[in-house]
Amino acid sequence: MGSRNTGTPDLLSTLDQGILTLTLNRPEARNAMSDPMLEAMDRELAFAEGSNEVRCVVLQGSGRAFCAGGDVKAMGENPITPSKLDDRVEYQCAIQRATSGRLVAIAKPTMAIIHGPAAGAGFALALACDLRVMARPAFLLTAFASVALSGDFGIGYLLTRLVGTARAREMMFLPERISSDRALDMGLTNWVYEAEDLPKQAAVIARRLASAPPQALGYMKEHLNRALSSEFGPYMDREVRCHIDCSQTADHLEGVRAFAEKRAPLFSGH
Known part of the structure; x- marks a missing residue:
């Protein structure tokens, strides 16, 4: 520490x-x-x-x-x-x-x-x-x-x-x-x-x-904050962009591998 x-x-x-x-x-x-x-x-x-x-x-x-x-x-x-x-x-x-x-x-x-x-x-x-x-x-x-x-x-x-x-x-x-x-x-x-x-x-x-995967959680927090003030259509458009961005990360690939291998994922933050 x-x-x-x-x-x-x-x-x-x-x-x-x-x-x-x-x-x-x-x-x-x-x-x-x-x-x-x-x-x-x-x-x-x-x-x-x-x-x-x-x-x-x-x-x-x-x-x-x-x-x-x-x-x-x-x-x-x-x-x-x-x-x-x-x-x-x-x-x-x-x-x-x-x-x-x-x-x-x-x-x-x-x-x-x-x-x-x-x-x-x-x-x-x-x-x-x-x-x-x-x-x-x-x-x-x-x-x-x-x-x-x-x-x-x-x-x-x-x-x-x-x-x-x-x-x-x-x-x-x-x-x-x-x-x-x-x-x-x-x-x-x-x-x-x-x-x-x-x-x-x-x-x-x-x-x-x-x-937890930091990029995914960061986007989740953004979405939850936006949900208090954004209209639904623009909210969903931004949601899609962030979701696709997350799909390009090493953490997403690790999550997919861990799911297939039936083990806990180890997210690196990349």
Whole structure:
């Protein structure tokens, strides 16, 4: 396992067998976001986007929480002054696109491992991932209304697409803890495991993602994202082009051979 220098202790990064694991690392603050954490995440996701070594991205938290979202204590101690509003808006627009936005758009599968509470913008980061796996004691919470904020990091957009407009409004207007079992029922998480089983089971899923054919999965993710906004005809036209492109890869040939030989395929990423 290779550790990467993120430039800050607030975010840890390791690359192991194609799995880039990003760990939010402010356990004393329940991994509340900081500018250095988000800027490091921007750099690491940019690396993942451009590196053939990275086959999937995993996002997790250290300590007892996944992520508490914005640092409410810091908001009280260092409020945004009127003279700095425009600069802060510009900064946050850029950093949200580079984090939540890139998790959604990157042509590689992403997964959030939620072992503890995911609240506010931390919940949004988890929703921006393609897949989510939760420990049974963990919970999800929008939280924004409790501190008179409207929400950021794409929370309303992502919630609406996952649970529908009526349920998203309920969750945003009237924040309540969503247990892991209820999250599973609502489609907010893909799997729930007992806390002691979560690391092992999440590792199994991550290895499956990292061993899958990367070009095919990248196109699959593109199609799934386009399905939310594209008309059916143009969607299918693009689908055909990508499908035929995949048929020209060494991975496709390997998959065909493995099928004929009744063995598991070994995809090289070519």
